Amino acid sequence: MAKAAGFFNLSIKNILANGRSSLENARIRLLYYGLLLILGTVSVIFINQLVQNQAVMGYITGTLLICIIILFKYLTWKPDWRFVSHALLVTGTMINMVDAFLIFQQVDIISVQLVLLIVIFGFYMLGQKWGMLYSILNVVPIILFMIYSSNNLYIINFRPSHLDQATLILGVLTNFILLVFIHNHFYQAFQTNMRQLKKNSEEQGRLNSVLEAAIDKAEKSSLAKSEFLSTMSHEIRTPLNAVIGMSNLLMMSNPRPDQKENLEILKFSAGNLLAIVNDVLDFNKIESGKIVFENIRFNLAELMQNICGGQKPKAIEKGLNFVLDIDSRVKNKVVIGDPTRLTQVIFNLVSNAIKFTQQGEVHVLVELVEDRHDRVTIQFSVKDTGIGIEKENLNAIFEPFTQESVTTTRQYGGTGLGLAIVKRLLELSGVQMQVLSQPGRGSEFSFNIEFPVSTEPVVEKVIKPQEPVATEQDGESDMSHLxxxxxxxxxxxxxxxxxxxxxxxxxxxxxxxxxxxxxxxxxxxxxxxxxxxxxxxxxxxxxxxxxxxxxxxxxxxxxxxxxxxxxxxxxxxxxxxxxxxxxxxxxxxxxxxxxxxxxxxxxxxxxxxxxxxxx
Missing domain, CATH: 3.40.50.2300 (Response regulator)
Structure with a gap:
């Protein structure tokens, strides 16, 4: 960044900035030293004209000297090189026109030098567009003047002035010095830019190599993570399969009441462990970005009844009133979507509502918000009378492995992944979750999903009497032939x-x-x-x-x-x-x-x- 340059600053060090490109700093240096050179030359010419009593030339040179001093002071105060460049080019163009058409009424070597200076300075300082404009403004009038004055005619009835030899030599020398200085200065800047570009290219190559190595490492890390989770899943699920399977077998063998209670505790604990493993794996799938949503036909009302039907016994065990309220306009709707992911979302919300509610009710609402025949918007709402959530903790509950507080985690258990999974799944579907909650009074989680409606006719299911599936208790052997x-x-x-x-x-x-x-x-x-x-x-x-x-x-x-x-x-x-x-x-x-x-x-x-x- 540029150092703070005060109004009385005259040093170039205070107006150069580390944050600018080397080309911009080169332009500021060119203006600084170029203005000093012009200032010195114009001062000598002004003193010489005062000594020789050249009034007209003295006024013009004095005005130019004041302009140069103002521009130099402005540059050392606020290094706005574009404004100063435009001001110099406008001033040079006006001097060129006044000298050629009014003062000297001829095109001499100084006029030619001045035109060259303006052309070169315009392109180097302000680029192609402005350089071309200032070139045309200076070259075209001079050429037209030379053509018009070829017959020794004056533009106006005014006696032209003449420069003394000392002033002419000093002006020509100054212009040559400026031309050489501009070319030399920008050539050095060009060389510096080329070196910097080469250095940047080498650094970019090194950074690309580092980036490729980092990407390769990240991919290997991601693959290792996936393989680790797969291996751990296999290793954990294999003994869990035996624990849950043996529990099921023992419960099929008509155990005594005390044995049945122990087996239920064993099965419940194994089920909790399995749920934790499943949550971690589901979250990993979502975070990996490899979740693919299906688009299949399903009956929304039947799906909700199946989801809530499996959760209702848990609510009844806790003495809760469980209500599933499905809009009558939804019951015959066959929609197109991903029933698996919707099940995952609703299951987690209902499971949380039951988990964090000690008394009262859990209310699941499915309401038709908008029906456009080929598409419907459905609102899903899960409301409970549980412990509620503090307002400042509403965002935290959607973070992975996070619950409202440590006390909540200790009291109710869980990984804190349920709502994180819900939020990620809804976001991947372009759906936002709304939460209303009051501590001690309960919470309500709701969201709207738009489903395409199936155009195929709904086939009413005819329930036929089926032979009862053989169970372990009834002793039937309808699978004995397999x-x-x-x-x-x-x-x-x-x-x-x-x-x-x-x-x-x-x-x-x-x-x-x-x-x-x-x-x-x-x-x-x-x-x-x-x-x-x-x-x-x-x-x-x-x-x-x-x-x-x-x-x-x-x-x-x-x-x-x-x-x-x-x-x-x-x-x-x-x-x-x-x-x-x-x-x-x-x-x-x-x-x-x-x-x-x-x-x-x-x-x-x-x-x-x-x-x-x-x-």
Whole structure:
């Protein structure tokens, strides 16, 4: 930055700025030393004209001397080099015109030098546009004057003046010095700029190398983070699968009331741990920017009933009144959007409302705000009568791993990721969350989403009587005809699957790795395959690919369900790309696994698979 230059400053050091470019500082130096040179020359000429009693020339030179002094003082006070340059060029143009057309009425060497000075000075100081303008203003009139005066005619009836020899020599010398000084000064500035440019280029190259290394390091760090989370997810989910699975098996065995209570505590704690792991992984997916939103048809009212239906028992356990209020105009609407992400948002908001409410109610409202036939705007609102939030903490609750206070964290637990996930998902959808809250009286979270409305006619579902699904308690064996192959390398999970299948009366075989699984499919007959993805010798993806290549068409289309504890973002695509039919995340819910086995082994499913292979 430039130093503060006072009104009485005369030093050039105080008007040069570190923040300016070298070219701007060169222009200020040129003006400073050029004005000093002109000031000295004009002073000598003025004194000489006073001595020789040249009144007219004395007045003109004196006026010029005053102008130069004012411009020099202005430059040393406020280094506005553009204004000073324009002022000098205007002054030089006026002197040139007055000398040629009025005072001397001829074009002499000084006039030519002055024109050259103005042309060079205009381009160097103010650039092409102004340089061209001042050049035209000086060159054109001089050329026209030379043509007009070629017949020894005067422009006006006024006797021209003549310069004495000393003044002429001094003027010519000064002009030559100025011409040489301008060229030399800007050549040095040009050389300095070239050196600086080279230095900057080298520095830019070095910075680019550092930046590339930093980007490479960041990418490797991000990949390592993703792989670490995937590995940790697998390692945590694998024992959790056994804990939750064994808890489910023990609860299916009609335990005593005291045993059932202990098992429920065990299952509840394992579920909380799983929820924490899921929150961390979900947040990592969102922060990585690899979340892809689906656009599929779904019934909004049914989705909300399913979400809140799973949460309502938790509210009832706490003695809360749970209300789901769906606008009647929404109940028959089939919209297009991402039901999975909407479920995640509503689930987190409702779960938080129940968690932080000790008495009163939780009210979930779904209201139609605007209906434009092809698009609808829906307002979602989750209101509770819980502990509320202080106004100054409203922004903090949306930060990751943050809750309103340490006391809240200790009392209610949790990672503080729920609302962070909600906010990120809504922001990625272009939706803003509104929060109204009063400490001790409750909170209300609301947001509006615009959905395209499906133009396809709504097909009313006809509920047909179904045979009751066999449960572990009723002893039915409707799955006893199925022969299942399980590819699993973890002994605890193998033991769990054996016990679970014995409850379902399923015939099962086990392979310790993918290669053995492919071999058993070649020589055996299986109705369905459960394939772990991370196994020694051959992983689940490769094993599924090899099975799909089998020559026996019946074995090649055997349904395969992936069993994965991985947290990779693109796991779903990899599963389907390898030829598998579906996947279940560990720890899996027995009913979910059972439903998928039943679905894939039904006659219609097998027929569809066979037809696809034939195509």
């Amino acid at each position: 022969n299942v192959l399980v590819a699993e390398d973890n002994m605890v999970n193998t033991m769990l699957m054996k016990k679970l299948f014995s409850k379902w009366k399923l015939k099962s075989s086990f392979a310790e790795n993918g290669a053995l699984a492919v071999e058993q499919v070649q020589y055996g007959n299986f109705d369905i395959i459960l394939m772990d993805l991370q196994m020694p010798v051959m992983n689940g993806f490769d094993a599924a690919t090899e099975i799909r290549k089998l020559k026996d068409p019946k074995k090649a289309v055997t349904p395969i369900i992936a069993l994965t504890a991985s947290a990779l973002i693109d796991i779903r695509e990899k599963v389907f790309d390898s030829g598998m039919n579906d996947y279940v995340s560990k720890p899996f819910k027995p009913n979910e696994l059972r439903e998928k086995i039943m679905k894939l082994t039904s006659g219609d499913a097998l027929l569809n698979d066979n037809s696809q292979v034939a195509l």
